[in-house]
Amino acid sequence: MSEGPVLVTGATGQHGGTGAYVVRRLLAEGLPVRALVRRLDERSEQVADLGAELVVGDLTDYRSLTVALDGVSAAYFTFPVDAGIVPAAAHYAQAARDVGGEFRTVVMSMGPATQRHPSHLGRSQWLAEQTLQWAGLDVTILRMAAMFHENLPLLFTRSVRDEGVIRNCFGDNPMSWLNALDAAELCVVALLRPERFADKVAHYLPGPELYDFHQVAKILGDVLERPVGYEPISREAWTESLLGLAASPEAGLLQPNMARHIAACGYAVANSQERGNTDYHDTGLFQRVTGREPVLLHQYLTEQAGNFR
Ligand SMILES: NC(=O)c1ccc[n+]([C@@H]2O[C@H](COP(=O)([O-])OP(=O)(O)OC[C@H]3O[C@@H](n4cnc5c(N)ncnc54)[C@H](OP(=O)(O)O)[C@@H]3O)[C@@H](O)[C@H]2O)c1
Numbered sequence: 001m002s003e004g005p006v007l008v009t010g011a012t013g014q015h016g017g018t019g020a021y022v023v024r025r026l027l028a029e030g031l032p033v034r035a036l037v038r039r040l041d042e043r044s045e046q047v048a049d050l051g052a053e054l055v056v057g058d059l060t061d062y063r064s065l066t067v068a069l070d071g072v073s074a075a076y077f078t079f080p081v082d083a084g085i086v087p088a089a090a091h092y093a094q095a096a097r098d099v100g101g102e103f104r105t106v107v108m109s110m111g112p113a114t115q116r117h118p119s120h121l122g123r124s125q126w127l128a129e130q131t132l133q134w135a136g137l138d139v140t141i142l143r144m145a146a147m148f149h150e151n152l153p154l155l156f157t158r159s160v161r162d163e164g165v166i167r168n169c170f171g172d173n174p175m176s177w178l179n180a181l182d183a184a185e186l187c188v189v190a191l192l193r194p195e196r197f198a199d200k201v202a203h204y205l206p207g208p209e210l211y212d213f214h215q216v217a218k219i220l221g222d223v224l225e226r227p228v229g230y231e232p233i234s235r236e237a238w239t240e241s242l243l244g245l246a247a248s249p250e251a252g253l254l255q256p257n258m259a260r261h262i263a264a265c266g267y268a269v270a271n272s273q274e275r276g277n278t279d280y281h282d283t284g285l286f287q288r289v290t291g292r293e294p295v296l297l298h299q300y301l302t303e304q305a306g307n308f309r
Contacts, residue, residue: 005073009077012038015180016150024050025188026191034052036059066095072103075106076106078107086127105140107139110122110125118264118267140190142183149301150180152301156308165231189289206285208285210283217229239260
């Protein structure tokens, strides 16, 4: 890596919050960090307090991206689970080309990033990845083939608190679980030790645990010391319920695009033809790649218990 700073996008994020973790880890490794923030406020101040240089800009503003990317040694690209990633990738790609950078971009991506996935955001993520590659950038794409733990309080606090139940359309199939900060750690490894991801451009990275939602409800019930049930419902019913939650005062970060995406992911898991895919069953991968123990679901839910009460 050259001497320049590493550009980190999404450092003020609050869903997975991977950007701030990447900032902290790179600074701890002694690397200079530049963070792209959309505005100067309390959250950007926290990023500056960590020791990062701030550039105010936007992934859909070419002018600010040429400033942010000037002289960088590498970059971390992330985008929320929301519409708009294709224009963001196109602006980023053009700016990266125009600053003449030979640097590597590590892209936070998701398992559903395929051209035929039922989720519109999954298909958009795939197209964004393609755009970065057509542009000839040096990209390493990490498709986290797992649900982030952080979705559980976001999606199910109300029904668990009020009714002691999780309802969704994931059905009975198991799926992979990963803490968002562990996903961020995988990206840090890709930035610091690119040789570990040198064999191909796009990597599927499952989490350390596989659970279906019956098991997730049981773990949460154990943590809360009261029964939590699981009721599978249809994709349509869950979409409607999530859109209602997204329109309510308890929406938090949930918005309609995320609601439709997550229901489409549930539908894909419930109807999955890919259960034999060994990528999805490699529960030791995180430990092998990072050399440290992952955060497990029980541990995360224990820390979050207050949110469900
Ligand atoms: N959730 C899951 O279960 C899951 C699973 C697998 C993979 N993933 C991957 O994780 C990624 C999300 O990462 P995350 O959870 O760290 O994100 P996050 O916490 O939602 O943060 C998103 C960040 O992007 C910033 N942002 C939004 N629009 C922008 C724009 N136009 N220009 C510049 N910045 C912009 C936001 O800025 P503000 O702070 O100003 O809003 C925020 O800082 C997704 O793309 C997905 O591929 C998620």
